[in-house]
Amino acid sequence: MSFARLPRPPNRAPLPAGSAAASPAETWFATQGWTPFPFQREVWAAMAAGENGLLNATTGSGKTYAVWLGALQRRTAAKGLQVLWITPMRALASDTAQALARPLPALAPGFALAQRTGDTTSAERQRQERQRPQALVTTPESLSLLLTRADAQAELGGVHTVVVDEWHELISSKRGVQVQLALARLRRWNPALVTWGLSATLGNLEEAMHTLVGAGGGRLVRGRIDKPLTIDTLLPEGDERFSWPGQLGLRMLPAVVQEIDQASTSLVFTNVRAQSEIWYQRLLEARPDWAGLIALHHGSLDRSLREWVEQGLKEGRLKAVVATSSLDLGVDFLPVERVLQVGSPKGVARLLQRAGRSGHAPGRASRATLVPTQLFELLEAAALRRAALAGAVEPRRSPDKPMDVLVQHLVTVALGGGFEAEALPGGGWGAPALYEEVRSAPAYRHLTREEFDWALAFAGQGGASLAAYPQYHRLQVMDGRFRVTDRAIAHRHRLQVGTIVSETTMRLRMVSGASLGTVDESFISRLAPGDCFWFGGRLLELVRVRELTAYVTRASKKSGRIPVWSGNRMALSDELAGALRELLWEAARGKFKEPELRAARPMLELQASLSRLPGPDELLVERHKSREGCHLWIYPFAGGPVHLGLAGLLAWRLAQSKPNTFSLAVNDHGLELLSALPVEIDSLLDGSIFESDHLEADLLASLDARQLAQRRFREIARVAGLVFTGYPGAAKSARQLQASSGLFYDVFRQYDPGNLLLAQARHEALAQELEIGRLERTLQRLSAQRVVLVDLKQPSPFAVPLMVERWREQLSNEALDQRLKRILNPPSI
Structure with a gap:
């Protein structure tokens, strides 16, 4: 077993000699048997001075009290909400609220703290209406719901401090953009708003801080404590x-x-x-x-x-x-x-x-x-x-001006008291004040006035292709303000505020009535009554399906299926891929320092004997002919999504000189091109195939770009409010939602090709599913490397996992094992 310890930074420090009397926060710490860390004192002082910032510190080091006690010292005698604590997960709200409540009796008696998330009961919500808390633990979605209230400014205008917990978890998603827009609205009402983020794992701290606090800047506090x-x-x-x-x-x-x-x-x-x-x-x-x-x-x-x-x-x-x-x-x-x-x-x-x-x-x-x-x-x-x-933590960056989130936000703000309308010289209405407010959110700093006006027109009248349908006339100008006047539109919007989009799920219940959780509708649709599956550690038998609820009983059988849930596949990061390439080069030179390398040494040496271990300036390409066809294995070590786009791109470019049919397989380490006919690879050997000019056009030509974009558009249509997911207890099925979004997609392509939601779908398909930015960087790296071609007599240890990826959908586990035994030869493998 191998291990390593991160360096131990300086431990906690006492108050300097001759310092002023201990603050209330320090006094409370003393009653708990604690001594504040320097970074906690730094945060308290910065917040007292009205500074914004980001606190980066190790998990479990005391970040919560650093910012929470700073927020408490900013409290006033005013009634109403003063502090918002935004958490990325409902599951964290209760635990967070318990931690925040602990110092209140000593430091802020009478300062009421409450939770408001999707799990908050109606009775608790009503209690909060009668007696407003001074601090609220909430989620991005629940905060947006608060912004839809007609009295939103009166209720939220007194908020002077916002804390965003686990900012690294939000920043790179549309939920993070939702937070940015909400903060822009709060700053409009209170320009002196203080905003702080908490994060333990981020590689681009300065950028992450400015994404949260905006153009005004802030203080980056790094908490270094003795935590091996x-x-x-x-x-x-x-x-x-x-x-x-x-x-x-x-x-x-x-x-x-x-x-x-x-x-x-x-x-x-x-x-x-x-x-x-x-x-x-x-x-x-x-x-x-x-x-x-x-x-x-x-x-x-x-x-x-x-x-x-x-x-x-x-x-x-x-x-x-x-x-x-x-x-x-x-x-x-x-x-x-x-x-x-x-x-x-x-x-x-x-x-x-x-x-x-x-x-x-x-x-x-x-x-x-x-x-x-x-x-x-x-x-x-x-x-x-x-x-x-080495401290090589991955950076995370905000999406760039997602139009679906903007359209949703415009309706949210129109519900929350409305926003100013200004008559345009050529007719119609604009909203220049809200435009400047939206642009203050870093995700929209490059938003043009034309793009904003398009979003306003789309939210207001349905744009060029939906103007004839009243249900898409969501915004009306009344008394000089954009408002939502249709109660049905307002109700539907509030029911699906947010940017979390997933496959339609089915509630799972015992026939006796107990709730077990949820499973994807697509999984249950493949089962028949009497089929068994594992869930929550129990073997269950499907009895019936009624109204998106699957009713089950305990199974008497011994085996069953394992549910498969939708979700993104984790991909190798750039930082990890670079470290992996370094290790392979060390192994190629006979250096096996780490225990993991020594354990993998037989396989690595077999790879070197059958093929090669690539160096840092080499791209390994393996070639082999079998009964299946002509195999070409390439190992960029750049991650699965990049390899998916790269495999399609290379197959398309290779087929331009000589038509061929390819089967593709990818994993995090390489890709396989299996063709019926031999492949001319001169452009691969000289590196010209890796040129990045016309990359986007070639990608769109090489893959089923329409299918990728249409899949992304289904999510975009939901966030933008085009598709309604249904009322509580009457949710629409995944098939219904897919059909509805597909209809919009086809209508826009035919009658409104300039629709910015279509452009967003194409961009997200390339940026998120194929990681086009990483792909372009990978192409630049590959074009500078020397291609090493190895003709194999049998598949190498690097090649076999790619063959498994291709076979996995075709063979049972038993058949797959038998095929592997035939290929993994000699026996020493």
């Missing part, structure tokens, strides 16, 4: 081999069981919910005596079940919890001693975030143990540790 972090790797015993991709690493189960057994409380992270269900079951099978001591936690489980698990962690009643990203963020679980990560987390930031779930208190050590499930993940484990020690 150990990153180690669980290696197989003896001659045990790692499985190829698709086997979920269950050969490592005995070693994981042993690690859990040695710790008091552990979190076992997996990357997807289906994998968490499998690992939970296998852990119980391996240790039946752990029944009741281990639990499962993911976002599709019912809220009551998740809360039971979280409470069990806090109280130390659970031995282990198998979880996904649902436990990534700042819930405070002090008893957690160990974190195990099954499979590669694919990024440094995600590893550090999950590692911080252990030792979640100042001065306590955090430990993350990586559990590789196949050869490349073994190498990634060493690369992750190296990148973490």
